[in-house]
Amino acid sequence: MNRFLFGLLALSSASIFAQSPQKSPTPLTVETIMQDPKLWVGTSPSNPFWSDDSRTLYFNWNPDKAKGDSLYKVTLNKTTGRSSRASVLTASQPQKVSPAERRLLATPPVSAYNRAYTQRLFDRQGDLFLIDLKSGSTRQLTNTVETESDPVFSGDQQQAVFRRGSNLYSIDLKSGLIAQLTDFQTGAKKAEPKLTDEEKFLKKDQLRLSSVLTERKEKKDEADRISKADRPKRPKEIYLDDRTVVNPQLSPDGHFVTYRLTKRATNAKTTQVPNYITESGYTEDISSRTKVGAPVASQEFFVYDMAKDTVRAVSVKDIPGITDKPAYLQPARNAKPDTAKKMRPVTIGGPVWSDDGKLCVVVIKSLDNKDRWIMRFQPETLKLSLLDRQHDDAWIGGPGVSSFNSTGNMNFLADNQTLWFQSEADGYSHIYTVNVLTGEKKQLTSGKFEVQQVVLSKDKTTFFLQTNEVHPGEQHFYRMPVTGGQRKRLTTLTGANDVTLSPDETRMAIRYSSSTQPWELYVLDVSQQSVGSGRKQAPQAGTPQTAGTATKLTNSLTDAFKAYAWREPTIVTIPARDGQPIYARLYKPANAESGRGKAVVFVHGAGYLQNAHKWWSQYSREYMFHNLLVEKGYTVLDIDYRGSAGYGRDWRTGIYRHMGGKDLEDHVDAAKWLVQTQGVDAKRIGLYGGSYGGFITLMAMFTTPDVFKAGAALRPVTDWAAYNHPYTANILNEPQTDSLAYQRSSPINFAEGLTGYLLICHGMVDTNVHFQDAVRLAQRLIELKKENWELAPYPVEDHGFVEPTSWMDEYKRILKLFEERL
Structure with a gap:
């Protein structure tokens, strides 16, 4: 909730006495501090992302103090020094990206790569595109009034699967043929009018008395049968009634579509916030939120079997502990025990599939947020098998642990059997693995610190991690084998190091700040990092990079802000x-x-x-x-x-x-x-x-x-x-x-x-x-x-x-x- 719900920051450093600053030119005033920050402090760079070839870094910035941020870019090159064989990473001066260039940019890389990482799908302004990462050429796949979004490669890599409205579609990447995979219909299916007993009798009697009517009916029925047999196969019409489709997903083998249906509670009262200062001159109401304890949306998880043209709901009644009462509702020691067994409502997130499409898992969370189950799911039988249960008498949470309706940080490793995930099982958010076939679990990180971000390398041999293990108030970036073991620290500057890896995983864009300096943008070659020890100071912009030293790309602070100690x-x-x-x-x-x-x-x-x-x-x-x-x-x-x-x-x-x-x-x-x-x-x-x-x-x-x-x-x-x-x-x-x-x-x-x-x-x-x-x-x-x-x-x-x-x-x-x- 703004100052309430946002959060994963970390702690600070520690000399025993406060630093005595030099006397500043002028004392601070409330008017100075509270003025528009871009005029007084400056605007820090934000939202960095890389070009697909890892040579250009884009970011939002506003050094001109305009009304809003603009998109900037920096081009990076490696050069070999005269007196050394070591290569040096050099950067161009930040340049504002023109509107024409910005409109042609591929959206920031997400997970929509093919398995070989040679192609990437993306959507831009409601249309779909395919980019060839070797040549850099881009091919437009759709050009429609409707909005296409969320493209991913099919399991056989031959199609792009995407959403249009509530439905899933696919487009053949060779022929361009678009096929509709689901047919979700709003509202309820119109029922065929039912005949009364009297009408049934009259119809049957008329056919008995008239051979002409009987012959005509037989001809019509045969024509309908032939027409239905000749009609191309279409996806099953699935009527939603008053429910909403969430996360429809095609299985890698193309046989199943999993999806969740949510139904909003009709009796949940919404608060109206009166707005007195309006352009109209009238008081206007702003529709806000419900209050705690109000009825919440109900949820169900379904599997659409495309070959059998059937839809089945997934039952959760056999999940271990599904009927457990929360500890605060347990009866007192001498009270009469409550023998009623009532299933707690849950939500199912996922599924997450192995690359070969043979295994998948779902994450199931109780709506009281006291249990999270990671379970193997077999869509052909709807069978759920427990892999991990995390229970907390208070509530489940922490970095990388599933939030409401999501799976949290997890994925399969290269063997297509081992799933990695995060859990607070030992009191801190750490990385675990579980073999989906055998159930064998292993903890890869441990200690009184948090793993706050995890990225799995493209070859699935390395984890890139952000943790606060040096100090609760520092954030550093590491790499570690997927089997666990020693972590190698890749950042050195004391403070926060918010890293965005380049697509080829050779460079780090680092948003860095210290307790007295706002965020600036740096870049560092991963191969030239140095673990180091002790306090490292941030370099000045334009300073040539030496091994282990990040290159500063931006200078965002105003002279007035820098003048104060x-x-x-x-x-x-x-x-x-x-x-x-x-x-x-x-x-x-x-x-x-x-x-x-x-x-x-x-x-x-x-x-x-x-x-x-x-x-x-x-x-x-x-x-x-x-x-x-x-x-x-x-x-x-x-x-x-x-x-x-x-x-x-x-x-x-x-x-x-x-x-x-x-x-x-x-x-x-x-x-x-x-x-x-x-x-x-x-x-x-x-x-x-x-x-x-x-x-x-x-x-x-x-x-x-x-x-x-x-x-x-x-x-x-x-x-x-x-x-x-x-x-x-x-x-x-x-x-x-x-x-x-x-x-x-x-x-x-x-x-x-x-x-x-x-x-x-x-x-x-x-x-x-x-x-x-x-x-x-x-x-x-x-x-x-x-x-x-x-x-x-x-x-x-x-x-x-x-x-x-x-x-x-x-x-x-x-x-x-x-x-x-x-």
Whole structure:
């Protein structure tokens, strides 16, 4: 949910004392920090992708400060140095791609290659194309008004299989013949009119009495039979009624089509968000979302047997544990046992096929998200065989693990029998393999770190991995044999290294940032990488590459931004009351007075997100605001509390059934640490944050008023029963089945505890956390006769603010709150 649902960042580095910056030319102001970032900071490059020949790198960029980003390119070449046989990778200056060239570009490479990697299918502006990777020539396959999409090669590599509307089609790559493979029809099949008993009698009697009518009927029936026999075979008409087709997929042998049908719950009420500032001058409603606990869509998985012209639903009744009740619903020890066996609803993702088309697997997830089953699936018999079950009494998640309706990271290796996948079975997201025929499982990576991204090499001998094993706050890129073993580190710069491999897997485009420098784009030859150790500094743009050194391609920062000496936060670990280390960013003024200092604690949003790391923060405005606070003598702390990303399963699920429990305790423990170790006055601590950060701020001000004197809650959830289903039901279950979890997790229930000073800021057209949350809390505070609070509404803002004037107003209010109250 913007600051709520986005997240896989990681942590930061650690000297024991904060770095003292050189004095900047001019102090920071809220107006400076909150202005349009492209005018003040610059625009970082994004969305890099390679040409098919791996020689040109494309990316979005906006060095001209235009209204929107443009597409740029850099051409790369290898040259041999005069004094060395070693080749050097050189790059042209970034060039803006012309509109004419951009329209002719193949879309970024995806998985639609043939098995030899000599051809690739892609769609552009609703039509299909085939590119020959050796010659670079492109052939257009369709030119229609209708939209064709999602092309893949058939199992025999002779056809392109694609979607048009809800249906699957194929096009023969030699003849160009297009064939329709499915015939999904909206609505219900029209039933043949049924004759009454009287009409049946009269018809039969007429045929008995008239030989002419009998002969004519026989001739017509024979003609219909011949016509039907001569008619070309068409796919079976499959009527959808009020359901929707999801992920129709042709099996490699061309015999089966698998698909999922979803039916929207008709009794799920949708929230309407009123929009007051409109072009029409009238208040207009924005259709938003349902609330947690509302009925969800039902789902079924089907197999269409094309040869037999039959459709069959896949039964899940025999899946191990399908009738298990979640732990929170288990009866108490002395209670009467519930013997009812009710199947939990599930969704089936996939299938994933081996290259030879002989084996496939599906991923089945319970809709309560407490179980994930990886199962072999045999479409000819509909048989499901268990390969792996991951269960969590809280909820299934973590990097690379299947999200709703998807398989997560997995594929077959070269032997066409071994499936690799990711799982948090040991507490951290790691890579596992399972032999689909024998069921033998093996864990390939292990340790107290996360495998955050996985790419299987084209020859299926190597994994390319992104992990945070060096430090929770660093992201590095590795390669490892598919059999496991030693990983070779390919990146060296301290911070985040977001890698996009070239199609030939010889070059890495690296989006890199440090804690004080926004993202820039680099390129490195994989063969020239160097593992190295210790801190590596980023090179300047245009610097020739030597072995192991990345070439910088972009310079995005403005002179004004570079003129300020941005503080590098110190990464510290704070002991929580249960002994766990809390990673945090610490910003400390150089002249902090022992025992008298004022402090602000920032609470990041999303819940499952990471901000105490060594790269440029997703909260860039907040990072700059923290520098302003340090200028004014504040100590600032930003912690990765319980529920944050980057630290494994137990940290992720530490908030199960009680948001505002351990996550708030971590903030209280951090505040005490500031007092005990950083010279902070216990009566001069404030906190603020947006979305989940706003929620924690409310819980802190209402339930621990002796710890925090002032707080700013931005776009906060005030009652979790009013938030959405996918996020909330994972953590708190459903309000109608786990009312206790909602009661103790919702700040509105504890508003009577407010004694400090509270600022609430909320966008009025927020379609994520509705403005209604703030309005309901305001009424509660009024009825409680509280006077030390205020609500600032922002009429044109959604969950993530857009207008610089809104940002300025919000943060002036936050600064005023802290200056007056701390």
